[in-house]
Amino acid sequence: MGLLGILVGLGLLIWLAFRGWSVLLLAPAAALIAAAFAGEPLLASWTQIFMGTAARFLAQFFPLFLLGALFGKLMNDSGSVTAITDFMTARLGKARAVLAVVLAGALVTYGGVSLFVAFFVLVPMAQALFRAADIPRRLMPAAIILGTSTFTMTALPGxxxxxxxxxxxFFGTTPFAAPGLGLIASMIVLGSGLWWLRRAEAAARQSGEGYGTDAAAAPEVAAGDEMVRERATTAREFDPAEIAHGLSSPKPPPVLQAALPLIVVIAVNLVMSLLILPRLDVSFLAEERWGATSLSAVAGVWSVVVALAAAILVLVALHGSRLPSLRESMDAGANASVLPALSIASLVGFGAVIAGMPSFALVRDWVLTIGGGPLVSLAVATNVLAALTGSASGGLTIALDALGPTYMDLAAQLRIDPALLHRVAVIGSGTLDILPHNGAVVSLLALCGSSHRESYVDIIMVGIVSSLLALAAVIALGSLFGAF
Incomplete structure (x- = not known):
């Protein structure tokens, strides 16, 4: 009965979430249904396991949600994202419209701008370029997904x-885990994705298919759509309803000033990870008052937090005069982090209830017996859970909460570098999460005025197939040569 409860709870969670119900309600309800089937104590499952795990997730990662959303909002309202996209448009032009959209998306998201902030700037850019180049509008979502939701999310080091x-x-790693493998994976995703889009563009020209007519929803309409919002907040770290709050600069800054905060994010992250934190004396962390933890458990989060905080300070110093209402923009950015963080924490709490049930041992044993070794089974676990939840972050956390210690034990036994586990897990979470019910996909299609029927095949090819190719390459290379 316990295994049936897991399936019923998971099925209800997926079905109702796809229909736009709030995960904040669905996750505890689905967890209690699964617990009831297994004969587990319901109140204890909710307050001790579900809420305890959700609270630990928030304690670990809410600073990243908060600073990431704040940075994205300030980049948007200062006109910096617009300046970067305008620069890419001017430099590459309509002759390389697809490449311009992909690279602009990659630049801003790798620099720390939240996905949905990037969407609201990239969609108008793509519309203008694709219309001028007479490229079918149906290819816009795939180009934006390739630049924002694939290699810059999971593969690029740092x-x-x-x-x-x-x-x-879980693994005691840094944001730069397995950098060589990450770069190879990024090149595979970018190369195969661009190849597919060029092929689709050429086929459209040969058949006489042009841009078509605009059918996009106004950004504020799409952002205010409750169905879009509920799905979006489990996909990434920004609540799209906050995009319209605050005031935007009427004039974008020079492109170098606009890009400087992005450079700060990458540079400070690197310096903190490789130079500063390893040299600090943090023996006090072993004390109970500091959580009885270790530097390896917190260093990665600390480096990203400091990088985002430094970038925010630089951004405000450079562009404070261009922010018509700094307080409103900061409030909106902070508010935009709350619903996504709570939504993902609720998914994590659901996963903890499931993982704590005796019948979950059957699932764990099945995963660990998948042929190909720990790297393959880890990739399968993160793929499946990300696909079921429609969330790379939710699926990844559920998988590692349930199986992370087991994989660390296997890594010690088989002498597998935890950095390799890190990179495989992250790339694995960013493949099948881009299924039709994924919040980022639903939101982007609404913004582009497109449908699954028109655009989803191209999204599959650039977002799922290219990432699976990269994942296979990382597993193969990692099995032969280890992490590098």
């Missing part, structure tokens, strides 16, 4: 995305 931060406390 990315400040929450997905890259989640494995760090």
């Amino acid at each position: 990315t400040p995305a929450i997905q890259n931060a989640i494995p760090m406390p």
Whole structure:
């Protein structure tokens, strides 16, 4: 009965979440249904396991949600994201419209700008370029997904995305885990994705298909759609309802000033991870008052937090005069972090209830017996859970909460570098999460005025197939040569 309860609870969670119900309600309800089937004490399952695990997730990662959303909002309202996209448009132009959209998305998201902030700037940019180049409008979502939701989220070393931060406390790694493998994976995703988009563009030209007619929803309409909002807040770290709050600069800054905070994020993250934190005396962390933890468990989160905080200070110093209402923009950014953080924490709490049930041992044993070794089974686990939840961060945390210690034991036995586990887990979470019910996909299609029928095949090819190719390459290379 316990296994049936897991399936029923998970099925209800997926079905109702797809229909736009709030995860804040669904996750505890689905967890209690699963616990009831297993004969577990319901109140204890909710207050001691579900809430305890959700609270630990928030304690670990809410600073990243908060600073990431705040940084994204300030980058948007200062006009910095617009300045960068305008620069890419001018430099690459309509002759390389697809490349311009992909690279602009990659630049701003690797620099720490929240996904949904990037969407609201990239969609108008893509519309203008694709219309001028007469490229079918249906290819816009795939181009934006490739630049924002694939290699810059999971593969590029040092990315400040929450997905890259989640494995760090479990494996004692840094944001730059397995940098060589991450770069190879990024090149595979970018190369295969661009190849597919060029092929689709050429086929459209040959058949005489042009841009078509605009059918996009106004950004404020899409952002205010409750269905879009509920799905979006489990996908990334920004509540799209806050995008319209605050005031934006009427004039964007020079591009170098606009890009400087992005450079600060990457540079400070690198310096903190490789130079400063390893040299600090943090023996006090072993004391109970500091959580009886270790530097390896917190260093990754600390480095990203400091990088985002430094970038925010630089941004305000450079562009404070361009922010018409700094307080309103900061309030909106802070508020934008809350619902996504609570939504993902609720998914994590659900996973903890499931993982604590005796029948979950059957699932764990099945995962660990998948052929190909620990790297393959870890990739399968993160893929499946990210696919079921429609959330890379939610699926990844559930998988590592349930199986992280087991994989660390296996790594010690088989002499597998935890950095390799980190990179496989993160890339694995960013593949099948891009299924039709994924909040980022639903939101982007609404913004582009497109449908699943028109655009989803191209999203599959650039977002899922290219990432699976990169994941396979990382597993193969990591099995042969270890982490590098």
